[in-house]
Amino acid sequence: MKFISLTIDDKPVRVLEGTNLVEAAKKAGIKIPTLCYSKNLPVVSSCRMCLVEIEGFNKLVTACSTAATEGMVVHTETEEIVQIRKNLLRLYLDNHPSDCLTCSRNGNCELQDLAYRYDVKFRVHDGARRGSEKAGFTDTSSPYILRDESKCILCGRCVRTCAVVPDRNILQFGNRGFDTKIIADYDTSLEKSGCVSCNRCVVECPVGALVDRRAYRKGRTWERTIKEVKCKSCDYGCNMKLIIDKDKVVAVEAANPQNGRPLCLRGRLLTELEYVDLPEKPYKKIYHEDGNEFEQVTWAKALNLDNVYEKMNRLDEVENE
Structure with a gap:
């Protein structure tokens, strides 16, 4: 491993060679703004919020896609850059x-x-907004994910994180130009699609376009506290977040899936059952010939333990005879 030294906003910083400027700036306590960037996902540099100036370069560059090099001098908040970000x-x-x-x-x-x-504030204008005049931009078909395309900023983080697990890859870009949107499979609902409700997309969404419905409106952000726990469903031990409001666990959310960990609905429900006092009824996607459909099921069936549960009951009955 080779370390290199550079200067960011007059602050010296030493990082591993190959580190991008967003992560290098964090080492110096500087937060370069991003919307499309996520440390665990492929870089696409689409939002342009992380533009920075490097001395000796003839144009601004995106910090997320630019690797730090020895002796580099970087400016992240020049007057020009700030104006671009505002625009x-x-x-x-x-x-x-x-x-x-x-x-x-x-x-x-x-x-x-x-x-x-x-x-930067909202402006009054007569122009169109995405989803304002079209039906179907709010998808309430899933009991686990609420999707509101009118709030989507097309950062693509949901698409990229869905593609990390090879057998999923449900979300993708659809249409073109102003009509571009995120679609599930061939532009169907989350219920009808092959979505497994792992909530990777919800974790990555930077706005309110994708929301965990089981945690929806259960305490305001500034009133609730978060405690991280490990899922016990399998050896991955994915990180989960307990949503605590007034000393009571009211919901469970998936935390950022690091190192490609897949996340799964079963693990989240198991964690919810363990920690939430009064969890909501579980649902399971049932695959019919005429399309997928969510059905309310027992906890044993939701966790794929119905056969085990029945056997345990039979064994208990035999022991009690």
Whole structure:
């Protein structure tokens, strides 16, 4: 391993060779704004929020796709860069619902955080907004994921994280231009699609386009506390977050799946059953000839333990004879 030294906003920093500038800046306590970037996903540099200036370069570059090199001098908040970010944020907000006060991601939204950081506000305009005049932009077919395409900023993080696990790859970009949106399979609902409700996409979504329905509106972000636990369903031991409101666990959410860990609905439900006092009824996707459908089931069936549960009962009956 080779370490290199560089300067970011007049701060010296030493990082491993090959580290991108977003991660290098974090080492110096500097947060370069991003929307499409995630450390665990392939880099696409589509949101352009992380543009920085490097001395000796003839143009601005994206920090997420630029590796730090020895002696590099980087500026992340020049007047030009700040103005570009403000312009970008105005475009994002111009095409975004202005329901922040009632949005479930209020206080926990990356777009909201950046708009506050750069003092960019919603503008009144007569132009169209994505989903404002079209039906089907809100998908409520799944009991586990609420999908609101009108809030989607097309960062693609959900698409990329869905593709990390080879046998999933359900989400993708559909249509073109202003009509571009994220679709499931061949533009069907989450219920009818092959989605397994692992919630990888929900974890990565930076806004309120994808929400965990079982944690939906269960305590405001600033009122609840989070405790991380390990799932006990299998050897992966995926990270889960307990949502605690007034000293009571009210919901369980999947945490960021590191090192390609797949996440699964069974593990999340098992963790929910263990920690939540009054968990909601579970659902399981049933595969019919005419399409997939969610059905309310017992906890034993939801966790694929119905046969084991029946055998345990039979054994207990034999022992009691």
